[in-house]
Amino acid sequence: MAGTEPARTVEHLSESPGMGAAFARALIPRRGDTARIPDRAVTIHGHRQDLARLAEYSRVCEFTLRHSVPATWIHVLTFPLHVHLLSDAESSVPLVGAVHVSNDMTMHRAVGADEALDLTVHLENLRPHRRGALVDLVGQAHADGELVWDGVSTYLSSSVSVPGDPEGRDRTPFEAGTPHGLWRLPADLGRRYRRASKDPNPIHTSRLAAKAFGFPRPIIHGMWTHARALAALEGRLADAFSVHVDFVKPILLPRTVGFTSTATERSLDVAVTSRDGATPFLLMRAKDGSP
């Protein structure tokens, strides 16, 4: 993949940028813009993982605290770089109000909690969608020069547009059924996940902010639901695996949701649904091995 990429300028940051100011900037409406994204990549070299924060993250997402870190944890480490790029003057895609519609990640090998990681993120593949524009935030984590993790987060922004015909998207198939697990998501889950993830988006913690974006109550971070679903499969995936999720519908807090996993010959499929199993919120498919 790297061979076909155009050379990008790389901005080096010495530490994870704070996200509060970026979110404040992102709250300024930029309706009707033709979408623009910055071309450069942002990198942090030698990021040292914080064990206490990893432990808090593991508790809130229900991962066992292990020497090998969860794939979604590395996503969390790259997230400040996403925000940094999207709040850039060259970006017209506001992060707040943009909807995380799908996510892909690959663990190329187990990553230890004591490994220093080089984290890089760039934006690409701005494309039309019938409700606005889609953009991919592409992240990579290297350890000692070796690619150990990569991720693609696809966001939908309805406040910008891209000329052209929207592409058809394949939805992960879903069959309604009685869940064989129930998760009780408490009202303060958004606040607890914010402490570990440092994602300051107020629609997850404030009723007022949630209302401003059209939700009657705060919604849980999609990446929490993703992490919780991955935690439910712990022990069943190899060190190297890839996982795709579709964030189908937001989950309002507090709420009890259903969980169903199905093992097929090639993948482990998960549906996080309404309690009765009829409405999907998140669909996930995980496969052993890196593609």
Added chain:
Amino acid sequence: MTHNAVVVGGNRTPFAKAGGPLAQASNHDLLTAALDGLVARYGLAGTRIGEVAAGAVLKHPKDFNLTREAVLSSALDPSTPACDLQQACGTGLEATVYVANKIALGQIDSGIAGGTDSTSDAPITVSDPLRRALLAANAAKTAPQRLKALSRIRPAHLKPQAPSVTEPRTGLSMGEHQALTTERWGISREDQDEIAAASHHKLAAAWDDGFFDDLVTPYLGLARDAILRADTSVEKLAKLRPVFGGPGGTMTAGNSTALSDGAATSLLASEDWAREHHLPVLAKVVDAEVAAVDHPGGDDLLLGPVAAAGRMLARRGLTLDDFALIEIHEAFASTVLTTLEAWKSDEYCRSLGLDGALGTIDRSILNVTGSSLAAGHPFAATGARIVPTLAKLLHQRGPGSKGLISMCAAGGQGVVAILEAV
């Protein structure tokens, strides 16, 4: 060199519903009461027993050495060692297997297996954030550090956490899990209520016959199992509202076990030791097996014992027809019924890696003196209730009579064992 590990007998407290007549007794009190009754029955006062193994499912942190402390409170020789063992509802049976194996290997020549649970005196713990703040304050070196740690405590953190019988990985209670299984296997309300009514009637008849006179010692003024309703009927049970499986569910408080208080023990020994001490030799422990299912992956939570039974029978070259009596722990009436259906199903048994269906049984040999629906189910005690009961029943039927025990347990586990009358 291996030895015959035999069941000499047993003793338990009567069982009662949570908040009932035994509500004031702790796990330690209950286990000590059961041990002392056993000591009295078999003249073991001042005797050093090889080892006592027992446990509790709902256990207070202060009871980290529950069984040893109960031994020290009992009339047994204080030099009797003990260990705590826990395998959810399989605890009492697993403790039996542990003791029997040590006897068979010649490591000990006598042992006591048991279990106790008090859902009335269940441990209440503090919330995770409060515990972390208190631990941080405790570890702090300076007053400001301590203050900072304590300042993280919020009013919501002060709410005590009661234990739940929810499977940690699925968030479903055992009843909710069994409701899924009940629906999947098409078990009817009528069949469940029949199992429940029969359990009460058989247990009541056994009490009336004096069957439990040498198996139970009265405790705190309670002489009989307090949950037992001799006058219940299928008609009365049919009036109860479903508690699991939604409004259309078939599982009620009548055909599900009640949260219970009680303790049970069983005396095991090598056949030689028992005879030297002029003690009864009821039945030998022939074999046992534990199995588990992948309930987080959607398997039926309480069908763990099916694979265990299949593998154990195959190893022994036995079929269900070889058993004079069968005990299936009545966690729920529908657990018994789905276990029987699973034994009959070629497809299900093959999916467990077995050669095929285990077969069908004559219901007249099943739980002949009632089971947990009528007696109650103090989680860890139930296995140690069943073992001496079955050993006594087999002994009555004559040497060579075999009995099968099947117990489901939390975590998708199942424990099975074979006893044979000596």
